Amino acid sequence: MKYLILSGGSWEDYEYKRLLELLPDREEVCFTGRMTxxxxxxxxxxxxxxxxxxSLNMKQYTILVSSPYWLSEVLxxxxxxxxxxLERCPEEEDKWLWDKYSGLLGAKANLAATRSERIYLEQSLRREGVIYLGGDQQESYGVTFQGDRLYFLTDYEVLWRKAILNLWQDSTRSSADWVTIQLELRADYYISMCAKLPxxxxxxxxxxxxxxxLGDPAANRYLAQSFELMVLYEYLDCLHSHFRFFSAIEVKTGDLETAVQQYTITAFTAEEKLEAERLQGWLHSGQYELVRAELFRLNENEAAAVRILSSLTTSExxxxxxxxxxxxxxxxxxLELQQELEGxxxxxxxxxxHLLHGRRHEAIRSFLNAAGQDNQAWPLLSEMADLEEAIRRLKRRVEA
Known part of the structure; x- marks a missing residue:
């Protein structure tokens, strides 16, 4: 296998060197960044x-990219x-811009990997094929030879190799095996920590x-314990952050009436109350799939919502x-679905x-049309300038 590494700077600063050493069937690795x-x-x-x-024949390469500002090149x-x-935003970067284009990069990737557990959980709720590049187990989970070197592998390093191999060996094969293994490892770790830190x-x-x-109904019990502790410690926002989560768990068990009731308890704003009324209406009219999908979305589990909605044909x-x-x-x-429904x-x-595909003039025209007559184009054009400057900074770091 051949790999192209789109880095964020020099080889000295690159933090995934060991993962590169563990790449399976490593035929060639090219690094875009400073190297002696x-x-x-x-x-x-x-x-x-x-x-x-x-100049590289990209039909033979897998790209590993660690900055969202390479996205135009990736496309x-x-x-x-x-x-x-995917990484947390560096201190020197604008967080809003970094997070937005990291989201776009993650959506385009065949595999998303991260050392941040927060990003790992967020991505796991958005898509399939996410690996956490971290772990809490000290023992070795396997060994491998790379050339004449013997490597003792951690749990996530074993899964990293499986995930990369899965891309090339059979693109139709589900990533469920290694994804489930890692979720089980993380669940087991935190269950053990619950006993140590009750x-x-x-x-x-x-x-x-x-x-x-994992779809395990025991989630309800652990969430209940967490919610009780939050109430005990007087965390006032736990209705939204914790109690609403019960509604997603109930959706998975099939108890939609309880799920809607639980969401309704957390509905305080006018918008949330309208949402609760809409859920009640769908429930009473038998539109159960819409109820399920919307409750997943309201709990930020868009991947589950998309799986449901993709099979439905109504305009709603x-x-x-x-x-x-x-x-x-x-x-x-x-956009494709918008065009189909709304023209x-x-x-x-x-x-x-348009901007990410290098169509700058078309991007400006779209932004101006979106701004209308209210002179709201400036924030959009300002963001475009910020993105272009971030890309220039990246290229300077790589090429210096």
Whole structure:
């Protein structure tokens, strides 16, 4: 296998060196970033200038990208597979911009990997094929030879190799096996921590989160314990952050009436109360799939919502599907469905897609159309300038 690494700077600063060493069937690794000849020799990684990556035959490559500001290149290169190494926003970057384009990068990737457990959980609720590059087990989970070196592997390193192999060996094969293994490992860890730290609500909440993703009804018990502790410690926002989660768990068990009641208890704003009324209306009219999908969305589990809505044909279901596509950054799908239903598209989303594909003039036109007559184009054009400057900073770090 051949790999192209789109880094955020120099080889010295690259934090995934060991994962590169563990790449399966490593035929060639090209690194877009600063490397000395000695570093190239020692690592058996070849430096490639950013200007030269288009000379590579990308039908033979998997891209590993660790900055969202490579997204335009990722789209234009059209590699066989893309692995997004999603990171928390660096201090020197604008968080809103970084998170937005990280979301778009993650949506385009065949595999999303991260060292942040928060990002891991967020991505697991949005999509399939997410791996957490961390763990809490000290023992070795396997060994492998790479060249003449023997590596003792952690749990996530074993799963990293499985995930990469799964891309190339059989693209039709589900990622469910290694995904489930990691979710079970995380659930087991937090369940054990609940016994050690019984008064910590966050530990119980994380146990509930992983059990929920596994479809294990025991999630309800751990969430209840977390909620009780939050109430005991007088955390006033726990109705939204914790109690509402019960509604998603009940959806998985099939008790939609209880799920809607639980959401309704947490509905305080006018918008939330209207949402509760809509859920009640669907429930009473027998539109159970809409109830299920919307409760998943309201609990930020858009992946589950999309799976339900994709099989429905009503215009109401398709409108809900558009909302979910937008939230998980599947923007091309959202625009296609908008065009089908409404004959028009969201100009801001359309402009962003134009920009990422290098169609700058079309992007500006879409932003101006979206702004209308209210002189609201400036924030959109300002964001475009911020993105272009962030890309220039990235290229300077890589090429310096």
């Amino acid at each position: 000849r000695e570093q190239q020799t020692n690592s058996q990684v070849r430096a490639v200038a950013a200007a030269d990556i288009y 234009s290169l059209q590699a066989v597979y893309v692995v997004a190494l 008064s910590q609500p966050v530990v119980h909440y994380l146990a509930a989160s992983y059990l929920y993703l 279901a398709k409108l809900l599907l558009i909302q979910n596509y937008i939230r998980i950054f599947q923007w091309e799908k959202a 028009s598209v969201d100009g801001v989303i359309e402009g962003t897609i």
